[in-house]
Amino acid sequence: MSRTKEYILFITNISKRGTVAVKKYNETMGKNYQIIVIRDKNKKNWDKVAEKRNIYKLLTCDFNSPQSIERSLAPYKTSIKAATFYGDVNAPFAKKIVPHIPFVLMPTAQSLEWATDKIAMRQFFEVHDKTITPPFIVVKDADEKSIEQIIKKIGFPLVIKPAGLAASLLVTMCYHEDELRSSLKKTLRKVKKIYLENKRSIAPKILVEQFMEGDMYSIDAYVDRHGHAQFCPLVYVKTGKAIGFDDFFGYLRLTPTQLKESTKEKAEHVAMKAIQALNLRSTIAHIELMRTEEGWKIIELGPRMGGFRHDMYVLSYGIDHDMNDLRIHLGEKPIIPKKLKSYVAVLQFFAKKEGQLQKIKGVRKITAVASLKEMDIHIKPGEKCLFAKHGGKSVCDIVLSNINRSELLADIRRIEQMIDIQAI
Amino acid sequence: MKKNKYILFVTSASQRDVDAVKRYNEKFNTNFRILVLRDKNKKNWEARAKKRNVAQVLTCDFNKPQDIEKALAPWKQTIHTVTFRGETNASFFAKIVPHLPYIDLPSAESIEWATDKIAMRHLFEAHDKAITPAFTIVKDNEEKTIERIIKKVGFPLIIKPSGLALSLLVTMCYHEDELRSSLKTILRKIKKIYKENNRVVTPKLLVEQFMEGEMYSVDAYVDKQGNTSFCPFVYVKTGKSVGFDDFFGYLQMTPSQLSTTNIQKAEIVAKTAIQALNLHSTTVHIELMRTEDGWKIIELGPRIGGFRHHMYMLSYGIDHDTNDLIVRLNKKPIIPKKRKTYVAVMKLFAKEEGILQHIEGIRKIKKLSSFTSIATHIQPGEKCMHAKHGGKSVCDITLSHVQRPELLADIRRIEQIVKIELQPKQKKR
Numbered sequence: 060m061s062r063t064k065e066y067i068l069f070i071t072n073i074s075k076r077g078t079v080a081v082k083k084y085n086e087t088m089g090k091n092y093q094i095i096v097i098r099d100k101n102k103k104n105w106d107k108v109a110e111k112r113n114i115y116k117l118l119t120c121d122f123n124s125p126q127s128i129e130r131s132l133a134p135y136k137t138s139i140k141a142a143t144f145y146g147d148v149n150a151p152f153a154k155k156i157v158p159h160i161p162f163v164l165m166p167t168a169q170s171l172e173w174a175t176d177k178i179a180m181r182q183f184f185e186v187h188d189k190t191i192t193p194p195f196i197v198v199k200d201a202d203e204k205s206i207e208q209i210i211k212k213i214g215f216p217l218v219i220k221p222a223g224l225a226a227s228l229l230v231t232m233c234y235h236e237d238e239l240r241s242s243l244k245k246t247l248r249k250v251k252k253i254y255l256e257n258k259r260s261i262a263p264k265i266l267v268e269q270f271m272e273g274d275m276y277s278i279d280a281y282v283d284r285h286g287h288a289q290f291c292p293l294v295y296v297k298t299g300k301a302i303g304f305d306d307f308f309g310y311l312r313l314t315p316t317q318l319k320e321s322t323k324e325k326a327e328h329v330a331m332k333a334i335q336a337l338n339l340r341s342t343i344a345h346i347e348l349m350r351t352e353e354g355w356k357i358i359e360l361g362p363r364m365g366g367f368r369h370d371m372y373v374l375s376y377g378i379d380h381d382m383n384d385l386r387i388h389l390g391e392k393p394i395i396p397k398k399l400k401s402y403v404a405v406l407q408f409f410a411k412k413e414g415q416l417q418k419i420k421g422v423r424k425i426t427a428v429a430s431l432k433e434m435d436i437h438i439k440p441g442e443k444c445l446f447a448k449h450g451g452k453s454v455c456d457i458v459l460s461n462i463n464r465s466e467l468l469a470d471i472r473r474i475e476q477m478i479d480i481q482a483i
Numbered sequence: 484m485k486k487n488k489y490i491l492f493v494t495s496a497s498q499r500d501v502d503a504v505k506r507y508n509e510k511f512n513t514n515f516r517i518l519v520l521r522d523k524n525k526k527n528w529e530a531r532a533k534k535r536n537v538a539q540v541l542t543c544d545f546n547k548p549q550d551i552e553k554a555l556a557p558w559k560q561t562i563h564t565v566t567f568r569g570e571t572n573a574s575f576f577a578k579i580v581p582h583l584p585y586i587d588l589p590s591a592e593s594i595e596w597a598t599d600k601i602a603m604r605h606l607f608e609a610h611d612k613a614i615t616p617a618f619t620i621v622k623d624n625e626e627k628t629i630e631r632i633i634k635k636v637g638f639p640l641i642i643k644p645s646g647l648a649l650s651l652l653v654t655m656c657y658h659e660d661e662l663r664s665s666l667k668t669i670l671r672k673i674k675k676i677y678k679e680n681n682r683v684v685t686p687k688l689l690v691e692q693f694m695e696g697e698m699y700s701v702d703a704y705v706d707k708q709g710n711t712s713f714c715p716f717v718y719v720k721t722g723k724s725v726g727f728d729d730f731f732g733y734l735q736m737t738p739s740q741l742s743t744t745n746i747q748k749a750e751i752v753a754k755t756a757i758q759a760l761n762l763h764s765t766t767v768h769i770e771l772m773r774t775e776d777g778w779k780i781i782e783l784g785p786r787i788g789g790f791r792h793h794m795y796m797l798s799y800g801i802d803h804d805t806n807d808l809i810v811r812l813n814k815k816p817i818i819p820k821k822r823k824t825y826v827a828v829m830k831l832f833a834k835e836e837g838i839l840q841h842i843e844g845i846r847k848i849k850k851l852s853s854f855t856s857i858a859t860h861i862q863p864g865e866k867c868m869h870a871k872h873g874g875k876s877v878c879d880i881t882l883s884h885v886q887r888p889e890l891l892a893d894i895r896r897i898e899q900i901v902k903i904e905l906q907p908k909q910k911k912r
Contacts (some may be wrong), residue, residue: 125592125602126609129759133610158592159760162708168592171583173548182549187556285585336552347664 070144080381089392141388164341187336273351290476308447410444410482421477430459430470491568503804532753593838610759624666637692696774731870837905844900851881853893
């Protein structure tokens with residue numbers, strides 16, 4: 060008699076890394092999970108990729124129609140044992156899948172919604188503990204009354220973040236009243252245009268929050284079904300802002316940090332509050348924090364794995380982040396080795412100005428750097444370079460690792476001096 | 484000091500609920516206390532809470548997730564389950580669910596689907612077309628829409644507005660002219676109601692085939708893995724079959740005369756409906772129609788059915804209220820199989836709408852051997868309305884007898900004895 064097949068569902072796609080994680084999990088645990096991917100029926104055909112990655116079944120549905128999702132999943136529901144997704148953009152799709160697989164460990168659809176809505180997130184943080192969030196206000200217009208309220212409640216410098224837009228799109232910093240007036244007007248106009256293009260009939264909302272001064276860190280955590288969290292090591296983040304860009308992308312990520320134990324504990328305590336405030340369970344959470352003079356504050360939380368974190372954690376501590384993601388969704392305890400193997404850094408390079416990429420100088424030289432582990436080039440000569448705040452991606456990402464921290468820092472310095480991105 | 488443990492009731496807890504918690508505590512040697520979460524704009528409930536020994540009444544604005552979070556935050560670790568009574572509280576319950584993610588509750592979406600006539604039909608259809616009648620969704624009464632209804636659904640049919648409470652504006656149509664005029668009237672009325680409630684969405688109407696056959700209902704306990712335990716079936720005679728142009732449950736009777744094979748078939752269909760809505764950790768109330776084409780689902784509610792606690796208690800000794808807590812607290816519900824009596828509940832409405840003058844025969848029916856209880860809802864001088872217009876029954880009578888023929892005879896006697904008299908209508912000058 061044939062045994063019923065058991066599946067792991069990946070929402071919208073699965074990378075090669077994802078398939079490797081399932082394979083490793085099967086080998087380690089003596090299982091035979093097969094992979095199912097569910098995609099939007101209007102997205103481009105993915106059959107070839109699925110075949111190449113040995114996907115058992117590719118399902119398609121209309122993510123805007125619960126009955127279409129139900130119809131696609133119905134034959135597999137009892138044999139789907141876990142579901143997961145990668146990246147911020149897939150959280151809204153995961154949210155729509157959750158109610159259809161009620162016997163699989165997942166966060167609630169509402170938790171996923173709150174964790175992907177900048178305004179709801181701030182409001183929940185405030186309800187739970189005012190001290191973990193900077194002062195903020197929500198505005199819908201650039202009227203005199205709104206400007207007055209912002210100045211009174213927030214003060215300068217401040218950050219304008221439109222709600223309901225992807226990543227750091229249209230996130231703008233303002234240092235004085237004139238800048239606030241013009242930025243608010245401009246942002247509202249642009250958001251309204253985007254909403255109109257997407258046929259969204261609601262009035263756009265803008266989150267205006269105090270700019271937090273301090274050092275930025277991030278941390279990934281495994282949240283079990285009861286809401287208990289286990290933390291991975293903290294990662295230090297230097298943003299584009301710190302090296303002269305008017306943009307908040309993560310320029311340099313470095314782990315482990317130099318923070319002392321008691322400081323780490325405080326950061327974890329604040330991160331835990333953020334997880335609780337959003338009622339998260341059965342998920343990985345990626346939390347960005349700012350270490351300010353008034354203590355740790357939450358920048359934001361994503362119900363997903365942080366970017367580059369699998370590579371960073373594997374190299375630094377041997378933490379198999381992808382496999383732990385499966386473990387947490389399957390109701391098992393994640394494995395988090397504590398012994399340091401190496402110091403790890405990831406550099407994301409953007410062109411200094413927007414335009415057509417002409418040349419990336421220094422690539423050959425970089426390959427000779429001792430700490431280099433990997434280099435991914437995303438933009439080719441002739442293609443357009445855009446800033447992150449305008450929806451652009453980095454020209455190249457470089458992963459470095461060294462057992463000696465000073466050596467790693469020296470190699471970072473060398474790469475910064477070698478690389479020259481020329482755009483016109 | 485031991486931490487208190489709580490059971491949260493959404494919007495209110497009746498004396499029956501308080502008794503059920505007490506029985507649960509005695510049975511399982513626990514010490515659960517009752518919390519009630521109410522809308523902050525509803526009338527003060529403190530005096531009642533004190534009388535019923537409710538540990539704490541919490542208030543919140545149900546339209547603001549942050550406000551719910553604020554109200555529940557100090558209690559979250561100590562709330563072990565949540566329940567509610569009645570259809571109207573399901574939508575409030577759905578809003579609570581995301582704030583208590585570490586206890587077993589059905590998802591907010593499942594509750595929403597189970598309270599939205601259109602979503603429910605769509606999901607039934609997606610799961611198994613055979614369990615649901617032919618239906619279509621309309622937003623207007625244009626010629627093209629009328630044609631589509633006739634082609635896809637046919638006559639007789641029922642128009643059910645979505646997003647309205649209970650059976651409000653539910654209308655039956657036997658022919659094209661009736662369909663045209665009913666659609667027009669309903670759309671006008673529903674638009675008015677939406678406008679009054681500041682709802683900006685376009686009203687949708689569910690138009691479905693009228694199912695001919697016998698109506699039954701069943702309550703079931705769904706555990707956290709979706710496994711279902713059924714209570715006995717209840718036969719339902721609607722107002723329609725006794726001359727009203729209304730679908731209220733005029734007579735509800737258990738156990739039914741269905742054969743074991745038929746009960747099994749009905750349970751399979753009911754289970755499909757539960758699975759289609761992805762329900763778990765809840766009691767469900769399912770209404771079914773036994774048609775010539777097999778069992779079909781009328782609708783499903785994620786709650787205890789009306790009168791079911793008394794009916795099941797009298798007929799089989801099933802403590803439905805306590806079982807509702809048991810299934811939510813991850814224990815196996817207790818369902819005795821030995822019949823004790825036959826039970827019937829009658830809901831009496833005035834034949835016409837108007838001001839109640841007098842209910843005749845109450846004293847006489849109290850002497851009947853099956854008589855168990857009577858609840859009078861409308862007093863002389865108050866207005867009687869049909870269920871389809873949002874009215875409640877004038878009185879509900881519960882009967883119980885070990886002999887089925889005796890019970891049927893007493894039902895007949897009540898139908899002959901009770902007379903609901905309205906004040907004479909004043910002639911318009």
